[in-house]
Amino acid sequence: MDVLAYLLKGFSVALQPINLMWVTLGGILGTIVGMLPGLGPATGVAVLLPMTFTMGPEAALITMCGVYYGAMFGGSRSSILINTPGDGAALAATFDGYPMAQQGRAESALAMSAIASFIGGILSTIVMVFVAQPVAKFALKFGPAEYFMLMVFALSATASMTKGNLTKGFISMLIGLMISTVGIDAQSGISRFTFGILELQTGIDFLVVIIAVYALGEVFKSFKMIKEGKKKMQTKFGKIWITKEEWKRSKWPILRSAPLGFFIGALPGAGGTMASLMAYNNEKQLSKHPEEFGKGAIEGLAAPESANNAASVGALIPMLTLGVPGSGTTAVMMGALLMLGLQPGPMLFQQHPKLAWGLIASMFVGNMILAIVNIPLAGLLVRVLAIPPKILYPIVLGLAFVGTYAISNSVIDFYLLVIFGVMGYFMSKAKIPTAPLILAIIVGNSMEQSFRQAITISDGDYSIFFGSKVSIVLLILTIVSVVYPFVKERIKGKKNIVSAN
Amino acid sequence: MSLKKKILSGLLAVSLIGTTILTGCSTKDANSGNTAKASENDNYPKKAMEFIAPGGAGGGWDLTIRTVSKVLQDTKLSPVPTPVTNRPGGGGSVNLAYMQEKKGSDNIISVYSSPLLLTNLNGTTELSYKDTTPLARLIADYAVFVVRSDSKYKTINDVIDALKKDPKSVKIGGASSVGSMDHIQFLMIAKAAGITNLKDIDYISFQEGVNSQLLGGHIDVLSTGLSEVTGLIESGDMRALAQTADHRVGTGVLAEIPTCKEQGIDGTFVNWRGLFGPPEMPEYAVKFWAETIDKMVQTPEWKKACERNGWDNAYQKADEFTVFLEEVNKGYEEILSEIGMLKK
Numbered sequence: 132m133d134v135l136a137y138l139l140k141g142f143s144v145a146l147q148p149i150n151l152m153w154v155t156l157g158g159i160l161g162t163i164v165g166m167l168p169g170l171g172p173a174t175g176v177a178v179l180l181p182m183t184f185t186m187g188p189e190a191a192l193i194t195m196c197g198v199y200y201g202a203m204f205g206g207s208r209s210s211i212l213i214n215t216p217g218d219g220a221a222l223a224a225t226f227d228g229y230p231m232a233q234q235g236r237a238e239s240a241l242a243m244s245a246i247a248s249f250i251g252g253i254l255s256t257i258v259m260v261f262v263a264q265p266v267a268k269f270a271l272k273f274g275p276a277e278y279f280m281l282m283v284f285a286l287s288a289t290a291s292m293t294k295g296n297l298t299k300g301f302i303s304m305l306i307g308l309m310i311s312t313v314g315i316d317a318q319s320g321i322s323r324f325t326f327g328i329l330e331l332q333t334g335i336d337f338l339v340v341i342i343a344v345y346a347l348g349e350v351f352k353s354f355k356m357i358k359e360g361k362k363k364m365q366t367k368f369g370k371i372w373i374t375k376e377e378w379k380r381s382k383w384p385i386l387r388s389a390p391l392g393f394f395i396g397a398l399p400g401a402g403g404t405m406a407s408l409m410a411y412n413n414e415k416q417l418s419k420h421p422e423e424f425g426k427g428a429i430e431g432l433a434a435p436e437s438a439n440n441a442a443s444v445g446a447l448i449p450m451l452t453l454g455v456p457g458s459g460t461t462a463v464m465m466g467a468l469l470m471l472g473l474q475p476g477p478m479l480f481q482q483h484p485k486l487a488w489g490l491i492a493s494m495f496v497g498n499m500i501l502a503i504v505n506i507p508l509a510g511l512l513v514r515v516l517a518i519p520p521k522i523l524y525p526i527v528l529g530l531a532f533v534g535t536y537a538i539s540n541s542v543i544d545f546y547l548l549v550i551f552g553v554m555g556y557f558m559s560k561a562k563i564p565t566a567p568l569i570l571a572i573i574v575g576n577s578m579e580q581s582f583r584q585a586i587t588i589s590d591g592d593y594s595i596f597f598g599s600k601v602s603i604v605l606l607i608l609t610i611v612s613v614v615y616p617f618v619k620e621r622i623k624g625k626k627n628i629v630s631a632n
Numbered sequence: 633m634s635l636k637k638k639i640l641s642g643l644l645a646v647s648l649i650g651t652t653i654l655t656g657c658s659t660k661d662a663n664s665g666n667t668a669k670a671s672e673n674d675n676y677p678k679k680a681m682e683f684i685a686p687g688g689a690g691g692g693w694d695l696t697i698r699t700v701s702k703v704l705q706d707t708k709l710s711p712v713p714t715p716v717t718n719r720p721g722g723g724g725s726v727n728l729a730y731m732q733e734k735k736g737s738d739n740i741i742s743v744y745s746s747p748l749l750l751t752n753l754n755g756t757t758e759l760s761y762k763d764t765t766p767l768a769r770l771i772a773d774y775a776v777f778v779v780r781s782d783s784k785y786k787t788i789n790d791v792i793d794a795l796k797k798d799p800k801s802v803k804i805g806g807a808s809s810v811g812s813m814d815h816i817q818f819l820m821i822a823k824a825a826g827i828t829n830l831k832d833i834d835y836i837s838f839q840e841g842v843n844s845q846l847l848g849g850h851i852d853v854l855s856t857g858l859s860e861v862t863g864l865i866e867s868g869d870m871r872a873l874a875q876t877a878d879h880r881v882g883t884g885v886l887a888e889i890p891t892c893k894e895q896g897i898d899g900t901f902v903n904w905r906g907l908f909g910p911p912e913m914p915e916y917a918v919k920f921w922a923e924t925i926d927k928m929v930q931t932p933e934w935k936k937a938c939e940r941n942g943w944d945n946a947y948q949k950a951d952e953f954t955v956f957l958e959e960v961n962k963g964y965e966e967i968l969s970e971i972g973m974l975k976k
Contacts, residue, residue, distance in 0.1 A: 271849075273844075273848065274848055274849075275845075315756065317808075317809035317810065318809070318810055318836070320809050320812065320973060322756070329722045329725055329729055330726055332723070332726075333720070333721050449844065453864070454863040456840075466694075466695060469859070469941070474863040476866075476867060477863065477869060478863055478866055478867045539720055541726070580838075587836050588803050
């Protein structure tokens with residue numbers, strides 16, 4: 132087949148020793164950048180930007196992709212070990228990854244995260260080789276109305292996933308939505324809730340809230356235990372690998388989440404966070420033992436990890452096929468391509484096949500190298516848990532502040548960090564889940580904008596939200612996601628009654 | 633590091649005092665041929681400059697200032713390092729506020745473009761271009777209005793006619809927010825074409841993925857920059873109706889796009905980019921950088937970079953640039969007041 136011939140040519144580019152070296156270097160650098168709170172793939176790629184001027188275009192793109200995947204691998208390391216996601220996409224890894232680490236299963240968690248990321252990345256790359264064009268075409272069907280429905284679905288699914296606690300889930304979501312309204316409103320150009328503070332005009336960065344709620348919240352929460360020296364630390368470490376049982380439980384979640392993540396990633400602006408949270412919800416709904424989720428269920432870690440890596444591959448599709456960046460990171464990469472004199476878009480594959488296919492081949496190579504690098508690296512990283520909490524947590528605090536400053540070099544963010552840290556503490560005291568909050572902050576603004584864009588396009592006619600097949604399907608999914616937990620409960624209840632009789 | 637800085641700035645201070653004593657107040661005849669006399673110019677710049685992109689990494693401002701920095705280093709025109717920092721926020725106004733803190737400083741240079749004027753006029757910030765020291769206009773790129781290749785609009789006048797009949801019938805999309813560049817550039821052309829009810833035209837802002845919104849047929853016309861859609865015009869997915877330069881710019885397919893003027897609309901829109909110092913930047917620093925930039929724009933390295941990025945050379949010296957800014961500001965002001973977004 133034509134595609135395979137091109138792909139082989141691509142491998143001949145990607146496997147050149149120099150490019151192999153770049154992708155490895157990029158991957159390691161990305162893993163480190165990804166682990167640090169506040170520094171995500173976008174920053175990593177941006178930092179690299181000046182360096183890539185001197186490389187050839189192929190080497191430059193391959194290195195940047197290495198950083199990108201590396202950051203995706205690395206982001207969840209800190210989620211698992213210290214409950215601090217390095218980036219939005221690594222958020223879902225805290226749900227079950229951190230409990231696993233606390234139960235002394237950090238080795239399995241780290242290994243599973245690398246394995247799931249690897250499989251998710253490879254699977255979606257294979258999918259990409261064959262369906263990049265049709266997926267890109269399908270993604271075009273997503274207008275403002277469809278985006279709005281998609282975000283409503285993601286939010287309602289996340290908020291209702293807190294079983295039996297629908298109210299608390301929605302409270303968390305609403306706080307998030309309120310926070311997301313801060314800043315200049317693009318549809319009217321008016322500043323909202325900025326109180327004359329210039330830095331607030333671009334809105335509150337979700338990364339600040341993530342670092343605050345998770346890193347600071349964790350420190351506040353365990354403050355007493357740390358002070359009294361009661362917080363456990365791990366001194367003995369096993370091999371970084373998973374058991375057969377763990378693999379059996381995670382196999383299907385990983386395979387299911389990869390295509391989901393891939394597709395969500397391919398939608399411009401949706402991204403890894405949404406993909407991983409949706410994968411997590413999915414698995415929780417499908418699981419035979421949903422009560423274990425959030426308490427160290429390995430599939431609750433495997434699914435989002437697979438999805439977010441798949442999403443990072445999917446995000447390249449709009450850039451490569453349409454010249455439209457699918458995420459913040461790909462936007463930076465596109466800028467770099469333009470600087471190298473390349474025009475990403477429909478003509479890229481025809482005009483520069485060596486580059487385009489070399490890039491795709493490097494995704495296979497890069498994911499493989501990252502998996503190989505990450506397992507021994509995890510053996511080193513897991514020793515973090517052997518650091519006495521009295522030393523570790525001050526370091527976490529320090530990193531939280533440094534990471535926050537790195538987001539936009541703004542001192543205002545420090546105040547926000549502390550405010551939201553305190554908020555996170557009280558939320559956990561009141562047992563209010565924090566995932567809906569974070570997702571609401573991430574999608575809240577685009578959700579509102581999409582709604583108003585749709586209304587302007589339709590001249591005020593609300594039927595635009597049910598005007599296409601895509602939005603009707605999304606509407607049905609939304610209803611199912613809210614109602615399903617109740618129905619499931621009912622059926623279970625009835626069964627119990629029957630069996631009791 | 634901080635000690636080193638202290639020593640350096642100490643040295644600089646001493647040398648500055650020294651030169652002031654030597655030259656006395658006779659700065660006016662510093663150029664009168666007495667080369668033995670050490671003027672401020674000889675000692676400046678001594679320490680690294682701070683080049684600022686008021687937006688995030690990878691954006692237009694970032695690209696411009698990084699290119700300037702690189703050319704200055706490659707050609708060795710700058711005797712000191714010129715590292716770039718990003719100070720994003722508020723459409724550039726966060727950095728504008730920072731520049732006020734650095735009033736009178738001789739070591740920061742920032743890049744700005746049309747939003748510098750717009751953010752002030754629409755009330756985002758009270759600071760304006762008057763709170764900076766314009767150094768030079770460097771480059772320009774132009775707006776382009778594109779439609780999907782199967783659109784019923786064949787020329788810009790088709791769009792104008794439709795808008796005149798029913799202002800709600802054409803949905804215009806762009807990446808910047810309402811009252812900012814992509815919106816204003818369309819309105820300026822619409823106004824020149826004789827549309828009076830500018831306020832009724834629907835403009836929809838898409839922060840992300842605006843190109844796919846046009847390709848998916850969710851909006852009718854996209855108001856954007858030439859370089860943003862080059863690939864999609866080349867591939868035939870999008871059709872360009874008009875560009876806003878006063879002459880056809882670019883090469884290949886871009887050169888085939890007719891200007892608004894050619895189509896009988898007497899309007900242009902230039903998205904200029906220039907360099908600015910902080911308010912009250914000392915005269916010796918202004919002079920040094922004016923001369924350096926003057927040399928830089930003539931280097932083959934700079935010309936090559938412009939060509940690569942699709943930038944039109946629009947070099948203007950500081951005094952011309954200041955006059956230009958005044959004129960452009962007036963034009964924007966009119967449009968914004970017509971759509972009721974002018975804050976005064």
